[in-house]
Amino acid sequence: MISLALKSLWFRRGSMALTVLSIAISVALLLGIERVRTQAKENFAGMVSGTDLIVAARGNSVQILLASIMHIGYPASGLSEGAVQHVCSNRNVAWCIPMVMGDSHRGYRVIGTDLIMFDKFRYARNRGLSFREGVVFDGTRKAVIGAQVADGLGYKLGSKILVAHGAGGESLIEHSAAPFEVSGILAPTGTPVDRAIYVSMEGYEAMHEGFGGHENIDPLADADHAEEKSVSAILVGLKSRAAVLGLQRSFGEYRAEPLTAVMPGDTLLELWQLTGIAETALVWISGVVVVIGLVGITTNLLASVNERRREMAVLRAVGAGLPQVAGLILGEALLLTAMGVALGLALSQVALFCLAPVLQARYGFELAAGGILPGEWARMSWILLAGGLVGAIPAYRTYKRSLSDGISIRV
Amino acid sequence: MGTDAPIAAVELSDVRFGWRGASSPLLAISSIHIERGEKVFLAGPSGSGKSTLLGLMSGVLLPQAGSVRVLGHAWESMSASQRDRYRADHLGVIFQMFNLVPYLSVLENVLLPLKFSKLRLGRLARPEREARELLERLGIGAEMLGRPAGELSVGEQQRTAAVRALLGQPEVVIADEPTSALDADNRDAFLELLLAEVGRSGAALVFVSHDRSLASRFDRVVQLADLRAEAQ
Numbered sequence A: 001m002i003s004l005a006l007k008s009l010w011f012r013r014g015s016m017a018l019t020v021l022s023i024a025i026s027v028a029l030l031l032g033i034e035r036v037r038t039q040a041k042e043n044f045a046g047m048v049s050g051t052d053l054i055v056a057a058r059g060n061s062v063q064i065l066l067a068s069i070m071h072i073g074y075p076a077s078g079l080s081e082g083a084v085q086h087v088c089s090n091r092n093v094a095w096c097i098p099m100v101m102g103d104s105h106r107g108y109r110v111i112g113t114d115l116i117m118f119d120k121f122r123y124a125r126n127r128g129l130s131f132r133e134g135v136v137f138d139g140t141r142k143a144v145i146g147a148q149v150a151d152g153l154g155y156k157l158g159s160k161i162l163v164a165h166g167a168g169g170e171s172l173i174e175h176s177a178a179p180f181e182v183s184g185i186l187a188p189t190g191t192p193v194d195r196a197i198y199v200s201m202e203g204y205e206a207m208h209e210g211f212g213g214h215e216n217i218d219p220l221a222d223a224d225h226a227e228e229k230s231v232s233a234i235l236v237g238l239k240s241r242a243a244v245l246g247l248q249r250s251f252g253e254y255r256a257e258p259l260t261a262v263m264p265g266d267t268l269l270e271l272w273q274l275t276g277i278a279e280t281a282l283v284w285i286s287g288v289v290v291v292i293g294l295v296g297i298t299t300n301l302l303a304s305v306n307e308r309r310r311e312m313a314v315l316r317a318v319g320a321g322l323p324q325v326a327g328l329i330l331g332e333a334l335l336l337t338a339m340g341v342a343l344g345l346a347l348s349q350v351a352l353f354c355l356a357p358v359l360q361a362r363y364g365f366e367l368a369a370g371g372i373l374p375g376e377w378a379r380m381s382w383i384l385l386a387g388g389l390v391g392a393i394p395a396y397r398t399y400k401r402s403l404s405d406g407i408s409i410r411v
Numbered sequence B: 001m002g003t004d005a006p007i008a009a010v011e012l013s014d015v016r017f018g019w020r021g022a023s024s025p026l027l028a029i030s031s032i033h034i035e036r037g038e039k040v041f042l043a044g045p046s047g048s049g050k051s052t053l054l055g056l057m058s059g060v061l062l063p064q065a066g067s068v069r070v071l072g073h074a075w076e077s078m079s080a081s082q083r084d085r086y087r088a089d090h091l092g093v094i095f096q097m098f099n100l101v102p103y104l105s106v107l108e109n110v111l112l113p114l115k116f117s118k119l120r121l122g123r124l125a126r127p128e129r130e131a132r133e134l135l136e137r138l139g140i141g142a143e144m145l146g147r148p149a150g151e152l153s154v155g156e157q158q159r160t161a162a163v164r165a166l167l168g169q170p171e172v173v174i175a176d177e178p179t180s181a182l183d184a185d186n187r188d189a190f191l192e193l194l195l196a197e198v199g200r201s202g203a204a205l206v207f208v209s210h211d212r213s214l215a216s217r218f219d220r221v222v223q224l225a226d227l228r229a230e231a232q
């Protein structure tokens, strides 16, 4: 009966191909969205897993998280030395990594930070940074670069880096101070660290002093360069996680300066709530495309019920039962859906393979393209089940038709 | 009829059948008795219910009253799936037109009943070869076997259908106007072949046609109108 269904579908391949394709596309969308969504979440959760608090000037917590961890955008304003002292000297704080940002070198972000960063920063569930080549910066003129910076720009140990003010492209003013020299290259991490250039806080400051005034520059990026506010954000690790809520509140109540302390995990959830609307919309859209595909299969098979009455009568005459005749139609619906799902799966895998390097390069986020996740199996099974359900309609019609037709069809 | 009589190929007694929604029954037949190996010509005006009667004989339709037996087994005493298997085992059917499943090849069409009937399959030592031989005898050459059935001429289709109906020696062959789409030459040749093959396999043949000129070739002519008269 399966081979009969296959042959019958092949016979009608012209009209069936389109419905299969529409199902394939929607399945690819559904799977792709699911994949990117779950992996993005896992990836980001891994990136923040080692940091207990992020402290920055008062602002939107999602913005602070994106700027300090994901290297997307900048904090609205900076922190003074006093605020940094206040945070880092708290007795519950195990380590703190100050970061200053706002400059870039040929599209890669330049970050001023402390040596402690290479010791304490954690990503992807407690992995630390390691060096592929060289060592940490040991002065104001040295820089440590991420793996992608090295690969992308062809930099080696000893290469010179001229820093431009602001985050962007060609036309930005370059700091006139002497260039930095690459002292170390980090091993790849699959995080935004790969796309960053790290220099010492002092080196970063010196570069700005050398540069002098702040005219003719992007005002957004400029705000955090007032001399007394030299730190953009602080990543904080606590001695005990239990203290996190109390500290968050206490930092937020710091009198001298408005601060925001961000719990990365919670803020990520906030971020997912923001993107959730878009995700849901996409899932709905691809869901609707699935439904359209399934309706296409049903109408296709329903339309053929009449023209296939003779075929069914022949099958009945040679000994096929009503359940078998109806099963043939149901089988065709299932096969079409299954082909759509399989093709969609293949499409999504191909798309992910193509997308993975782009995501990696743009956002430093690693997308595992191969394999099928449990959620994806579930989605595919649901679609197959739906295919069986809608296939039941033409199958039932065929059953009724064959039942009343008898053996000989009147033309 | 007596219980000691040989088992009939097809037997109807006190059958009433009406299509759903019809006010009076279309068929009311007190008795039909077709011997094994008998070749019966069934005649009657259009719309008199010949095809319906064949449907009853093949167990696709069930009478509202009375009994239809093939080889002594009453359709109405079987379950639906038993009827399907029994039909596959013991009956060969040829229609007026469109006998073949269009997306299967000629050979696949011919072998189709064997998929549903282990009994008929078991009667053939080498099913495919025997199918080829039978096709060959009815003038379907080896070069046509792989072609989709839809590409054959009507005459070729009817002969293919006859091969399918005969393959594996079913005891009863039912043919509903198998020649009416054929021209005179083709019709005579087809009937010749069909009768010869039915004779060889020893099957009973119930043959419906409007063409009374064919009647003389059969053992017996049954008028549907007469059957109905009997019942009243």
Ligand SMILES: Nc1ncnc2c1ncn2[C@@H]1O[C@H](COP(=O)(O)OP(=O)(O)OP(=O)(O)O)[C@@H](O)[C@H]1O
Pocket (backbone or CB within 6 Å): A404, A405, A406, A410, B019, B020, B026, B044, B045, B046, B047, B048, B049, B050, B051, B052, B053
């Ligand atoms: N599937 C069906 N459902 C309802 N009524 C039917 C069906 N098939 C046939 N009939 C009715 O039953 C009557 C007899 O039809 P049938 O096909 O048995 O006649 P027939 O003798 O074979 O005619 P013909 O010589 O034209 O083939 C007709 O009035 C027809 O309308």
Ligand SMILES: [Mg+2]
Pocket (backbone or CB within 6 Å): A408, B050, B051, B052, B176
């Ligand atoms: Mg008829």
